[in-house]
Amino acid sequence: MIRLAHLSDLHIGPLPQPRLRELAGKxxxxxxxxxxxxxxxxRMDILSAVLAxxxxxxxxxxxxxxxxxxxxxxxxxxxGRAMLERVGEPDHVSFVPGNHDAYIRATxxxxxxxxxxxLTGDHEPKPRNLSEAFPYVRRRGSVALIGVNSGVxxxxxxxxxxxxxxxxxxxxxxxxxxxxxGLARVVMIHHPPFDIGPQKRLTDYASVAHVLRDSGCDLVxxxxxxxxxxxxxEGPHGAIPVVGVPSASANPADRDEPAGWNLIEFDxxxxxxxxxxxxxxxxxxxxxxxxxxxxxxxP
Numbered sequence: 001m002i003r004l005a006h007l008s009d010l011h012i013g014p015l016p017q018p019r020l021r022e023l024a025g026k027x028x029x030x031x032x033x034x035x036x037x038x039x040x041x042x043r044m045d046i047l048s049a050v051l052a053x054x055x056x057x058x059x060x061x062x063x064x065x066x067x068x069x070x071x072x073x074x075x076x077x078x079x080g081r082a083m084l085e086r087v088g089e090p091d092h093v094s095f096v097p098g099n100h101d102a103y104i105r106a107t108x109x110x111x112x113x114x115x116x117x118x119l120t121g122d123h124e125p126k127p128r129n130l131s132e133a134f135p136y137v138r139r140r141g142s143v144a145l146i147g148v149n150s151g152v153x154x155x156x157x158x159x160x161x162x163x164x165x166x167x168x169x170x171x172x173x174x175x176x177x178x179x180x181x182g183l184a185r186v187v188m189i190h191h192p193p194f195d196i197g198p199q200k201r202l203t204d205y206a207s208v209a210h211v212l213r214d215s216g217c218d219l220v221x222x223x224x225x226x227x228x229x230x231x232x233x234e235g236p237h238g239a240i241p242v243v244g245v246p247s248a249s250a251n252p253a254d255r256d257e258p259a260g261w262n263l264i265e266f267d268x269x270x271x272x273x274x275x276x277x278x279x280x281x282x283x284x285x286x287x288x289x290x291x292x293x294x295x296x297x298x299p
Contacts (some may be wrong), residue, residue, distance in 0.1 A: 002141045004186070005054045006023040006224025006262035008065040009247035011042040012083050016075035026104055026156040030071035038070070040251065046259045046282070047249035051087065053280055053289045054261055061140045062087055064118075065223035065245070066098025066151055066190035072107045077114040079171065090117035094138055097130075097151035098190035098223060099161055105153040119147055135171045137178070142181040142268050146174060148216070150191040150202055159200045161191035161224070168211050169202070175215035184266045184273035185217040192244060194231060200224065211231050212240055218273055219243065219264070220298065226278050227251060227257050230297070241297040246281060258282035262293065274298050 015034050023031055054062065068083060069076040073254050080101075087093050095118040100146045102108040111135060112119075116126050121136035134149040148171060150161030154207040163171070171187075178185050191202035202208065212220065213234050220233070220242040232239040245262050252258035260281020267274045278288055 002061070002143045002248065002266040003057070003059045003113055004182075004264045004266070005057065006061040006065065006221050006245055006249040006264060007050065007054065007062070008190070009067040009098065009226055010064075010083060010249055011038065011067055011070055011247060012047070012079055012249070013042055013044060013070070015039065015070055015181065016073050016079075016114065018071075020074055022073060027071045027073070029228050030103065034070055035096070038251070041254050041256065041270060042247065042249040043251050044261075046251060047164075049289060050248045050259050050261055050281070054087075059263065061143075062093045062179060062285055063145065063186070063188050063221055064093060064095045066102040067223060068095075068098075068115075069186075070100050070103075072100070072103030074110065077107070081114045084103045084115060084118050085173055090120075093118055094145050094147055094149045094188060095109040095119050096134075096188045096190055097149055098153065099151050099159050102151040106155055111151075124212065131166070134167055135174050137174060139183065142183055142273065143266050144181070144185050145176050146171070146178075146185060146187045146266075148187055148189040154269050157199070159224075160203050161201075162164055162203045163189075163208050164204070165187075165207075168207055169244075171208075172211045172215045175211070175217055179216060183187055184219065184275065186219045187212070187217050189220065189222050191224050191243060193220060193233065194242065196225060216240070219275060221245075221262070228260055228262070228281070230277065230295070238299070241279060243297075246285050250296050252282040252284060252286050258284055260289075270296075
């Protein structure tokens with residue numbers, strides 16, 4: 001049995017004090033949003049409790065589906081690396097970027113320079129740029145983790161993501177190549193591969209869903225929505241579970257869904273992976289983490 005932890009949207013704080021010139025364009029609204037509310041919504045004591053709960057579960061691997069940071073300040077990337085190291089060593093933690101990690105074009109390359117070991121495939125050299133890094137594959141026991149990047153710089157007022165044709169083609173080839181290995185194929189992506197509205201959607205969600213439908217996978221893990229959800233996509237051999245997770249730092253006292261994480265167990269029987277999902281987190285207004293629900297994802 002392989003046990004995988006899934007967390008997302010850490011939005012670590014406090015935000016470094018930006019220089020005036022760093023607040024031009026998209027960062028200005030992001031900084032205002034942080035100071036007016038997000039700084040109080042994303043609590044580091046809550047995140048610490050989530051990380052401690054994950055550590056106590058002694059999982060085999062951790063999947064982090066983006067948004068470590070907030071507005072792409074150059075000074076945010078080193079604390080982001082420190083946070084990944086706090087979660088675990090690079091061979092124990094797999095990461096894909098979110099839209100806040102790639103907030104603006106000027107600092108997006110820091111994703112690779114600061115966090116590269118957490119988004120490099122097994123036995124592969126460090127990619128020269130982000131476009132070469134994805135999709136990547138990591139095999140952990142009976143599970144293959146496939147990292148997909150939807151976090152690319154976008155104009156102000158948009159939190160959308162895009163995978164792009166080149167990465168979609170490579171994803172299809174990767175999934176097809178892994179199908180003969182008998183592994184549970186888990187796709188990690190920040191934006192969900194279904195429509196969530198024009199301001200936040202994955203712009204090519206229909207094309208990504210088409211790749212998954214044709215090439216198949218066993219599970220999709222995503223963040224971005226800050227909600228613990230279970231949806232399904234059509235696959236070549238039946239439904240593909242698509243699992244979201246709340247922000248790992250969300251204040252339980254707020255109206256939005258409180259912080260939590262997913263514990264996913266893969267148990268291979270008769271050549272097929274049986275997948276069970278357990279949601280651990282805070283209840284609304286709660287002060288301690290508990291198991292919120294458990295369900296089997298495979299028929």
